[in-house]
Amino acid sequence: MQKYFISDLEFSSKILTNEVAFQIINVLRGKVKEQFLIGVSGKTYLAEITGIKNKEVEFEIISEKDGNFELPFFVSLFQGYPKADKLENIIKYGTQLGVYDFHPTLMKRSIFKLVENKKNNKLARFNKIAKEAAEQSFRDIVPEVMDIKDLKKIDFSMYDVKLVCYEETAKAKQFTAFKQEVKKLKKGSKIAVVVGPEGGIEEEEIIHLEKQGFIKVGLGPRILRTETVVFYVMSAISYEWELEE
Amino acid sequence: MQKYFISDLEFSSKILTNEVAFQIINVLRGKVKEQFLIGVSGKTYLAEITGIKNKEVEFEIISEKDGNFELPFFVSLFQGYPKADKLENIIKYGTQLGVYDFHPTLMKRSIFKLVENKKNNKLARFNKIAKEAAEQSFRDIVPEVMDIKDLKKIDFSMYDVKLVCYEETAKAKQFTAFKQEVKKLKKGSKIAVVVGPEGGIEEEEIIHLEKQGFIKVGLGPRILRTETVVFYVMSAISYEWELEE
Numbered sequence: 001m002q003k004y005f006i007s008d009l010e011f012s013s014k015i016l017t018n019e020v021a022f023q024i025i026n027v028l029r030g031k032v033k034e035q036f037l038i039g040v041s042g043k044t045y046l047a048e049i050t051g052i053k054n055k056e057v058e059f060e061i062i063s064e065k066d067g068n069f070e071l072p073f074f075v076s077l078f079q080g081y082p083k084a085d086k087l088e089n090i091i092k093y094g095t096q097l098g099v100y101d102f103h104p105t106l107m108k109r110s111i112f113k114l115v116e117n118k119k120n121n122k123l124a125r126f127n128k129i130a131k132e133a134a135e136q137s138f139r140d141i142v143p144e145v146m147d148i149k150d151l152k153k154i155d156f157s158m159y160d161v162k163l164v165c166y167e168e169t170a171k172a173k174q175f176t177a178f179k180q181e182v183k184k185l186k187k188g189s190k191i192a193v194v195v196g197p198e199g200g201i202e203e204e205e206i207i208h209l210e211k212q213g214f215i216k217v218g219l220g221p222r223i224l225r226t227e228t229v230v231f232y233v234m235s236a237i238s239y240e241w242e243l244e245e
Numbered sequence: 246m247q248k249y250f251i252s253d254l255e256f257s258s259k260i261l262t263n264e265v266a267f268q269i270i271n272v273l274r275g276k277v278k279e280q281f282l283i284g285v286s287g288k289t290y291l292a293e294i295t296g297i298k299n300k301e302v303e304f305e306i307i308s309e310k311d312g313n314f315e316l317p318f319f320v321s322l323f324q325g326y327p328k329a330d331k332l333e334n335i336i337k338y339g340t341q342l343g344v345y346d347f348h349p350t351l352m353k354r355s356i357f358k359l360v361e362n363k364k365n366n367k368l369a370r371f372n373k374i375a376k377e378a379a380e381q382s383f384r385d386i387v388p389e390v391m392d393i394k395d396l397k398k399i400d401f402s403m404y405d406v407k408l409v410c411y412e413e414t415a416k417a418k419q420f421t422a423f424k425q426e427v428k429k430l431k432k433g434s435k436i437a438v439v440v441g442p443e444g445g446i447e448e449e450e451i452i453h454l455e456k457q458g459f460i461k462v463g464l465g466p467r468i469l470r471t472e473t474v475v476f477y478v479m480s481a482i483s484y485e486w487e488l489e490e
Binding site: 069089093096097098133136137138139175176178179180182183219220221222223224225227228231232234235236238239240242243244245 | 314334342381384425427428464465466467468470472473476480481485488
């Protein structure tokens, strides 16, 4: 069954307009009496189409559904801004794997040059990718893609657990810190994960992060590329906490 | 340091020709005395350039290096053939995450139509992607992308552990089987992992696989898309076995 995230206004009016209505009418060829899932304000409802007029879809709520598709933690990804369209894959797959929000981060070795007048378009596109991926993986929430910021200007004080994925830690075969930290997580923990861009993280940046309470973690003996790191982190957290023996 | 996989013949002659020589001469602007890593027959060596002539690079071996970048298991991915270029991302990221070999598999809901005269080009391209990803992640071996086969024609009898990732198992919130199987792995285990294409796996196919000893596994409450499944599987196995507490 298809899931759509809608606005509070659409929810209270019980009328869909814009994109979701277009999807239902033109793409899925939806008909009266057909059912779909609605995501709104972190809750999920089963809904039924009661009318299709012009470009609008009227619906009624049948029941509230158990959501419970979220990790019991909030993982915020501070991704060193990578080349080309890599960030799109990171957002798409990261959303499916449960990232709470994304923070595209300018770091010393980021090649990306921020062009102010293109930024809003880019962020709109990233947020659209996150929304679609959230619908497809039945997330309860849509992860937000936040503004692009410089690493040095970010305030990490709100996070309970701070991890920086560092290639040199992996190369030195120091493989204990990540698992120790994952096992210690508590329900509701806010976790900041910093991942470098293609060229890695400069030592000066590591020192800056360590001063703010970050722990360096190595993710096994194979050197991951920047896009793969978050897949590993999210899968491992899910494996540890969501799968049972 | 850059790593290159070379042939036995290049290794015994100590002369590089073709692609690797082109890379060293034209892309990296390599010079005599510069060092690089060589991967050959599952071993890794430190090598030094001793001469560059015409389009050839002469080298000598300095020392054998510890490899040990491989998982202690052999994970074979039987990936339901997906749409568009998704298989390229699966091969690239899957290689970085440690897949042993890839088996593009035609399943009931695969939309891909096999065009015989384009097949060899496609496989050559897939294998090139695997080789580049293996070099970048310092794998000891290059995962092979095998011929495209129909699910029903595959003989799975050589595998010690057989897992099929099944959406319905995840939806039913049965989250025990995967972790149980991962924890039971033994050094050298040959593991077959079957992943469906976009539309999922048909029940008839599941029955066929179960008859051959496959176990259905669910990978947590968020519904993964076909490309993400192998990321989860490989990351979880690495987390369980390669990271320490």
